[in-house]
Amino acid sequence: MSSLDWSVNQPKALEVTGLETRFHTQDGTVHAVNGVSFELREGELLGVVGESGSGKSVTMMSLLQLIPIPPGKIAAGSAIFNGRDLIKMNSDEIRGVRGGQIGFIFQDPMTSLNPVLTIGYQLTESLRLHMGMTNEQAHQRAVELLQLVGIPMAESRLSDYPHQFSGGMRQRVMIAIALACSPQLLIADEPTTALDVTIQAQIVDLVKRLRQEIGMSIIWITHDLGVVAGIADRVLVMYGGQIVEEAPVKELYAGPQHPYTLGLLGSLPRLDSNRNDRLLNIEGQPPNLSSAPVSCSFAPRCAYAYDRCREENPQLKPISGEHKIACWWNVKKGEPRYDR
């Protein structure tokens, strides 16, 4: 399935509504995710972009109940996957989903593999657990998986330990583990951030190929707007624990409508731009999440902010077709959005 085949009419693979996650710490409550709603269609690659602290990782980890509870707490929301609510599942049920129907790739390939277990063991663990394979079958499948992600001499490398692999190779192993049970949904949390550009290109290439071969839905979390442009069908932009803009990838890059997205794209030096252009600044600091948002969380840094932005928190609403934003200002017309 290529990115062009994806369409609005595809059935939903995942539907998240009103997700709220908080962390109750000694220094007070951190409102990490504040009412996030989105859907993912079958075969779609959804890019999730945001800076650190924007809540992009916590959102996805909440779906699989991977946040530590306590101090974390999923205060509200639902996530319908295969007709069942992931948030309401008990720990046995969710364990059946994790690694089985939903695969997860973590950011840091250095720390998310167990250093004292062989790659083969870590790869076959979920196969034996979720698929009930015998050791013999699991071994066979593990070899196939390593070949699939492009690790040479797969057979002999199964008995190697993580430290015997380079960073890029370890990330391939992580991808192989996530793909082991042929998941319907793959969540990749900054899978290339810790890697060099040439290795990043290898991994992005690999994921593109796997998508065509396997045809799963993918959520790709990143702070790199360049990577998303190359692989995503649709993009969510997150800020302060909320989605501020959602659009098909070409529409987002051709005409960003939220001031934050505009600023983010403007602050990037690009290989295809004029070198001497001064970079656009987003003044100020990311928001402090110590209270639930009552106004637009981007307002203190926003060049277009006016009274309403400081009094009311804008909700994510469509402006045209698939394009949604959470903003009181119409950037195109240069006036407030009177229709909201």
Place this chain on the structure above:
Amino acid sequence: MTADKKVLLRVENLKKHFPIMRGIFRRQVGAVKAVDGLTFDVYEGETLGMVGESGCGKSTAGRTILQLYPITDGSIHFEGRDLAALAPDELRKVRPRMQMIFQDPQACLNPRMTVGSIISEPLDEHSVVSGEKKRERVQELLKLVGLNPNHANRYPHEFSGGQRQRIGIARALALNPKFIVCDEPIAALDVSIQAQVVNLLEDLQAELGLTYLFISHDLSMIRHISDRVAVMYLGKIMELANSHDLYRDPLHPYTQALLSAVPVPDPNLEAKRERIILTGDVPSPANPPSGCVFHTRCPVAVEVCRQAIPEWRELRAEHWVSCHLAE
């Protein structure tokens, strides 16, 4: 850059090898050739970008130039004086002229010192000013990097990442340096904060006439900030040219692959781009390949690349490359 450019720093055949010790007698069994023969000039007032993947030796190069490591071989001439040949107390007198900005603003500031004492430490160390004058200078520096001068009594943890990087910059500027090595100064910062810091560095350069050696793995940022760019791979410079020529017309296969791997934030362009995907990983600098160090991953390597070390030649005007095949 005009024709009358003045060389501020001249690096010739610079080598830095770290010994590998083994056994109970700690005998040297080999060496990690982190920097293995660099030759380049840095002109006054320019920004020389140094780019490469992790482990290519770019940070070691920066630190060796500042004499934070003793050099293994070669020479470093700063303002006409050979740094490696200077006596320790002579070298100490040169040190204020060259400073460093570090990658991790979290780790490079002492959490137990106030911002004021962090910034005034170089002033104390090189006994330039004291008392009221020193306080004034600290406030002046804080203002210069865009921080509130009244925050001198605060501790680093009270600042955000971007602000901490500004403190690091203020400390580097304290002694009015001529030359600053910026070692991945923005790698640990968020995208929107990166632009703030880069703009600040550019403003300071224009205002104070600074010369930067800007080390980064971010090719787009290097292109933005640098006048000339050196591409490093496994301890050697593969290509050196002014920014415009290097990005428009890269001559070395490694530079070409590196540039094609950088994602561009434009979906239409991304869909059309041809990628050169390099296979494999960077070899170990303890045991670099024979001949051209890049031949193991090079898509166009031929027999001569495996045998002979390519010459460092000026293929076009001001455009240096180390490759047998480039033309």
